[in-house]
Amino acid sequence: MKLWGGRFTKETNQLVHNFNASISFDRKLFRQDIEGSIAHVTMLAKQGILGNAEKETIISGLNGIMEDIINKTLLIDGTHEDIHSFVEANLISRVGDVGKKLHTGRSRNDQVALDMKLYTREELTQIKELLKDLLEVLQNTMKENLDTYMPGFTHLQKAQPITLAHHLGAYFEMFKRDYTRLSDIYKRMNYSPIGSGALAGTTYPLDRDYTAVLLGFDGPTLNSMDSVADRDYLIEFLSALSIIMMHLSRFCEEIIIWNSNEYQFVELDDAYSTGSSIMPQKKNPDIAELVRGKTGRVYGALISLLTIMKGLPLAYNKDMQEDKELTFDSMDTVKGSLLLFTGMLSTMKFNQPAMANSAKKGFTNATDAADYLVNHGVPFRDAHGIVGQLVLYCINKGIALEDMTPEEFKSFSPAFEQDIYEAISLKTCVEKRNTTGAPGRAAMEQVIALNDQYLKSLSAN
Ligand code: ARG
Numbered sequence: 001m002k003l004w005g006g007r008f009t010k011e012t013n014q015l016v017h018n019f020n021a022s023i024s025f026d027r028k029l030f031r032q033d034i035e036g037s038i039a040h041v042t043m044l045a046k047q048g049i050l051g052n053a054e055k056e057t058i059i060s061g062l063n064g065i066m067e068d069i070i071n072k073t074l075l076i077d078g079t080h081e082d083i084h085s086f087v088e089a090n091l092i093s094r095v096g097d098v099g100k101k102l103h104t105g106r107s108r109n110d111q112v113a114l115d116m117k118l119y120t121r122e123e124l125t126q127i128k129e130l131l132k133d134l135l136e137v138l139q140n141t142m143k144e145n146l147d148t149y150m151p152g153f154t155h156l157q158k159a160q161p162i163t164l165a166h167h168l169g170a171y172f173e174m175f176k177r178d179y180t181r182l183s184d185i186y187k188r189m190n191y192s193p194i195g196s197g198a199l200a201g202t203t204y205p206l207d208r209d210y211t212a213v214l215l216g217f218d219g220p221t222l223n224s225m226d227s228v229a230d231r232d233y234l235i236e237f238l239s240a241l242s243i244i245m246m247h248l249s250r251f252c253e254e255i256i257i258w259n260s261n262e263y264q265f266v267e268l269d270d271a272y273s274t275g276s277s278i279m280p281q282k283k284n285p286d287i288a289e290l291v292r293g294k295t296g297r298v299y300g301a302l303i304s305l306l307t308i309m310k311g312l313p314l315a316y317n318k319d320m321q322e323d324k325e326l327t328f329d330s331m332d333t334v335k336g337s338l339l340l341f342t343g344m345l346s347t348m349k350f351n352q353p354a355m356a357n358s359a360k361k362g363f364t365n366a367t368d369a370a371d372y373l374v375n376h377g378v379p380f381r382d383a384h385g386i387v388g389q390l391v392l393y394c395i396n397k398g399i400a401l402e403d404m405t406p407e408e409f410k411s412f413s414p415a416f417e418q419d420i421y422e423a424i425s426l427k428t429c430v431e432k433r434n435t436t437g438a439p440g441r442a443a444m445e446q447v448i449a450l451n452d453q454y455l456k457s458l459s460a461n
Pocket of ligand 1: 022026082108112316318321
């Protein structure tokens with residue numbers, strides 16, 4: 001069925017129809033389209049624009065369509081242009097002429113704006129849930145690894161010792177920000193565009209506040225042109241999704257490094273890794289690599305939508321139909337990535353001895369040796385130079401700082417005493433760092449307690 005037969009004298013060219021049609025992808029919106037229509041019709045009846053009996057007939061027809069699509073007795077076929085015309089045509093074939101009243105006081109422009117917002121709202125909520133699951137896995141793993149020493153890196157060079165809990169805590173902060181970012185977007189987007197018509201509202205006495213309440217919005221949008229032309233919330237959403245993927249991708253990169261033969265900090269569970277068709281010894285981190293790789297699709301979607309929107313005059317333009325495939329793909333990609341990543345993380349084994357051993361080997365306690373001298377009256381710049389010489393000496397001898405004899409220490413500076421060994425032990429290096437946010441146990445325990453409270457507040461929502 002065409003929605004615009006009256007003005008036209010020719011059939012649409014088939015290729016034009018195909019190029020124009022969106023049903024192959026906007027079929028995903030059938031639920032939201034029907035829910036939106038039910039709210040719209042309910043409001044029309046309340047305002048006396050439709051009779052109550054008409055409302056009932058239309059709603060039961062719409063509910064029937066919803067059920068039939070869900071139990072697959074009604075297939076969404078490609079003969080209709082989009083999901084909106086499909087539902088309307090089906091309604092008319094079910095309930096007759098009264099079905100033709102559904103579109104009173106509405107345009108597909110405000111209808112699609114509504115459907116897309118409803119869909120995005122649900123996806124956003126699901127993604128928040130997945131982030132929460134990931135935060136919980138992180139928090140549990142942190143609690144188990146407050147004393148798991150490992151090297152902290154800068155420039156991928158061993159820098160100072162930290163703990164695994166501290167390292168994972170950095171990701172906890174990132175995903176916590178992602179969660180709050182989604183909450184912020186939800187608040188800003190949660191206004192209902194329906195009732196804005198094609199662009200200029202309508203002459204029917206619609207109650208837009210009422211429809212907004214029925215659909216769980218905080219109110220109606222306040223400019224009918226903006227209502228149909230706005231895709232900011234999708235751009236914000238894709239931007240938040242891009243940041244989530246960026247975080248996942250960085251984490252994946254680290255896991256790939258940690259899982260390498262050279263590091264062996266972690267071992268992936270067999271269920272979350274793959275083998276090679278030719279090299280029998282291989283156990284590959286494909287999931288981590290795929291998540292890292294899929295980040296590109298989500299960034300691409302963000303840039304695509306920004307580009308689609310940049311030159312559009314007000315109000316609706318068909319260009320905006322291009323928002324759907326890329327947004328749907330990004331939503332699916334992020335949900336899949338979060339789910340798989342969390343599974344991989346929660347089944348992964350951490351090789352604590354390998355981590356501690358690596359922290360011992362890379363002179364990660366050199367800063368602490370310099371701090372020791374400072375505490376014994378040597379100016380920091382001099383201390384830095386002395387420890388630099390010490391490191392060079394140890395590299396040449398193939399030993400660690402703590403392997404030097406007291407005499408060797410003394411030969412570099414008379415300030416070194418017997419307690420240097422204690423001062424530069426891995427344990428001291430970590431445990432002395434107790435400024436807020438630092439890796440020492442006392443500092444970490446404070447953060448862990450805050451994280452617990454935070455996770456609890458999410459469950460309470
Ligand atoms: N399929 C269209 C979209 O996704 C629906 C709105 C069509 N409106 C119109 N005036 N052609 O944007």
